Amino acid sequence: MSGLLDGRVAIVTGAGRGIGRAHALALAAEGAKVVVNDIGAGIDGAATGESPAEQVVEEIRALGGEAVVNGDDVADWAGAENLVATALNNFGRLDVLVNNAGFLRDRMLANMSEEEWDAVIRVHLKGHFAPMRHAMSYWRAESKAGNPVDARIINTSSGAGLMGSIGQGNYAAAKAGIAALTIQAAAEFGRYGVTVNAIAPSARTRMTVGAGGAMAEMMAAPEEGFDAMAAENISPIVVWLGSAEAKDVTGRVFEVEGGKVSIADGWRHGEVVDKGDRWDPKELGPVVEKLLASGEAPTPVYGA
Template identity: 65%
Template sequence: MSDLLKGRVAIVTGAGRGIGRAHALELAAHGARVVVNDYGVSLSGELSGERGAGSPADEVVALIREAGGEAVANGADVADFNQAEAMVRQAIDTFGGLDVLVNNAGFVRDRMLVTTSEEEWDAVIRVHLKGHFAPLRHAGAYWRAEAKAGRPRAARVVNTSSGAGLQGSVGQATYSAAKAGIAGLTLVAAQELGRYGVTVNAIAPVARTRMTEGAFDTSAMALPEDNSPIVAWLASVEAGDVTGRVIEIDGSTITVENAWSHGPACDNGSRWDAADVGPALRELLAEAPAPEPVYGA
């Protein structure tokens, strides 16, 4: 396609199927050398036996190599702190460095809030939120060390949030909470890592995948690969002036999300009396835009 990412080294997590697979293939097509991570689990996170030789990650690596690119497979559990560190080290040892981290891995356990078990909550929060933190923490430490040693890299992080985390989604309280957390993590990481030349953004992709096909009618939804050109550009050196943003991608439409921002305010001049809060708050709510409807409402 192009030399947009020529010479750059990328990790894509959850890259054996769906959106992650599309990202890995897209980055490779633009010249990136890719560590294709996939733990080999089912849609709901159970081990599926699709690990090791012949795994989905191996299949993606084979496709990249057949097209003339460079890639290696990785089977790390990205929410395991030590395995995430080893994955980052694999990229550095194999390709001589790391420039791009695309955090994509995750699964769903859809339940209404009052029927969600503690195990389901813990599993979803772990894979999405800790599964973003652990690779980002180790990659960030590497980029900081490189910068301090006088070898700064034009590093890029692309996290994966969701409309469920930004607007909410009925029946997905756990998933929505995790994806909202990822958006918040993105804002902080962008600020903290910017001094080392690292940009951190998030996408909120819309696509027909294993995650969405069982939940509702996906016939009109975009394909996984429709999201990947935006990721490729965000991963490029050219995108160095874009950071701390959440970008929704829905087919041919990209939207910069406003997320939480300060709206109408009222200063009482002293401690509020509870009896005065209602009228004041209702006036502010009348001035503020109505929140977007929760998905599924």
């Protein structure tokens, strides 16, 4: 039986464990050849000396699929370039880029260090841009050479990036940036045959279980029945977005949890009050009250 992704080549970053591993296995199960990227880091980004990507590649091959390992740092410019080259050198093409790699350095903003801020912004935001940029260089060159391009970029945002999350200001800012980057890239890359979408997943991973407290309780596996927090629940939308069927879907952010799928509705222009002249600050109190009353209240920040 043919799969949705037969003949397609995919890269998945941060694919050694958790959601990334589930993506790699699901893509391979639908016929994709997969580059499994992971540097073997802990949830705080520190090196562990492990090579979980190799285990995922072995799983894919044991099931009859094709996969190779890549251990580059996706937030390193040359590393991201080599990641794309790994797909091209091993499989001769690239069709799907799934940006998933990331880690946490949680702390309240009033106590957060510069290093904690920089590290999280780097791995999430630059770690999305750099692979995207090098993949796009390949696809643009193919398009300009007259070769048909039907490519996909699938980014990983978060509910924290869409709504905010107490104690995760660096992570929330990075994930919000990824949502905006997705919309921007979709507008720029469409002319070359490339769609760009994002997911905001909710699932049990090392990062969510490690959060402790109510979050850990919510993420706990059920004793029986459907496991709504299993990482594998997230991957079907990634597989579909990576397929030819999704060629007309771009610039969207999908929230995914268990069996639920929805499209997040981002920033939109609100009601306008136009004086036709410069405002006096003393006039603006009633105007702002009117504008606030006319719109919906924002979704509360997670943990607030």
